Amino acid sequence: MTTAYLTRYRNGEYLQYMKDVLVLVNLQDVALLELTEQRDTLNSLTNQIDEAFLQSLGSALTQEIILLDERRDKAFIGIKTLLSGYTYHYDTTQQDHAKNILLSIDIYGKDITRKSYQEETAIINSLINDLETQPELIAAINAINISDWVNELKTSNQAFGSKYIERVGETAANPITNITELRATTSTAYRTLISHIQAHDVLGNNPSYATLLEEIDVLTKQYNLVLDNRSSSSPNGATPATDGESNSQNNQPL
Numbered sequence: 001m002t003t004a005y006l007t008r009y010r011n012g013e014y015l016q017y018m019k020d021v022l023v024l025v026n027l028q029d030v031a032l033l034e035l036t037e038q039r040d041t042l043n044s045l046t047n048q049i050d051e052a053f054l055q056s057l058g059s060a061l062t063q064e065i066i067l068l069d070e071r072r073d074k075a076f077i078g079i080k081t082l083l084s085g086y087t088y089h090y091d092t093t094q095q096d097h098a099k100n101i102l103l104s105i106d107i108y109g110k111d112i113t114r115k116s117y118q119e120e121t122a123i124i125n126s127l128i129n130d131l132e133t134q135p136e137l138i139a140a141i142n143a144i145n146i147s148d149w150v151n152e153l154k155t156s157n158q159a160f161g162s163k164y165i166e167r168v169g170e171t172a173a174n175p176i177t178n179i180t181e182l183r184a185t186t187s188t189a190y191r192t193l194i195s196h197i198q199a200h201d202v203l204g205n206n207p208s209y210a211t212l213l214e215e216i217d218v219l220t221k222q223y224n225l226v227l228d229n230r231s232s233s234s235p236n237g238a239t240p241a242t243d244g245e246s247n248s249q250n251n252q253p254l
Contacts (some may be wrong), residue, residue: 038193045186072156097140123156
């Protein structure tokens with residue numbers, strides 16, 4: 001059976017996947033299939049995630065975090081786009097300046113805007129420090145006149161970091177919004193349900209188990225395909241956020 005990308009689904013995708021699985025299970029005679037306990041456990045946890053997800057989306061701080069993350073991503077992508085253009089400049093000195101800055105960015109790896117919130121914040125902090133302290137980079141920034149872009153990246157990243165910490169405090173005061181912990185528990189309940197279905201399918205003679213497994217398998221492939229397509233088609237390494245969310249489970253609003 002296809003393995004669901006449970007740790008990679010966005011919160012909205014994860015929640016809907018669990019709801020869809022429960023719909024498929026409930027189409028069967030759950031009592032006859034001896035899946036009542038496992039179904040009820042998963043259903044209860046899914047309802048908790050639903051409540052936490054709605055609460056998270058309703059948080060003004062969460063919305064501010066999303067906007068600030070988009071702001072710094074645009075600044076980062078804008079800088080790289082400008083630098084890429086300067087590598088074709090008619091003045092080879094300008095080309096060299098752009099290439100030097102790009103090399104300093106590349107040190108931190110690819111797809112920086114798709115990292116977790118915390119990792120992206122740390123990378124940008126380190127990058128800004130390089131740009132502000134290394135003489136050759138300072139000279140390059142001044143030569144191609146992108147100081148305002150660098151300042152925007154720095155300002156937006158600092159604002160994001162401050163707002164993220166503020167959101168952590170809000171989450172601590174309202175534990176129900178801790179979707180990450182709920183997801184871990186829910187994933188365990190989901191796997192327990194699947195294991196029971198598989199065991200009954202092997203040991204029993206009711207064809208409903210095989211039917212249910214096949215339906216869940218098709219559903220899982222559809223959800224996984226959405227994620228695969230998103231990962232392969234994102235321009236400039238940036239994945240558009242939906243459902244008030246960012247790029248991965250690690251990037252989910254608290």
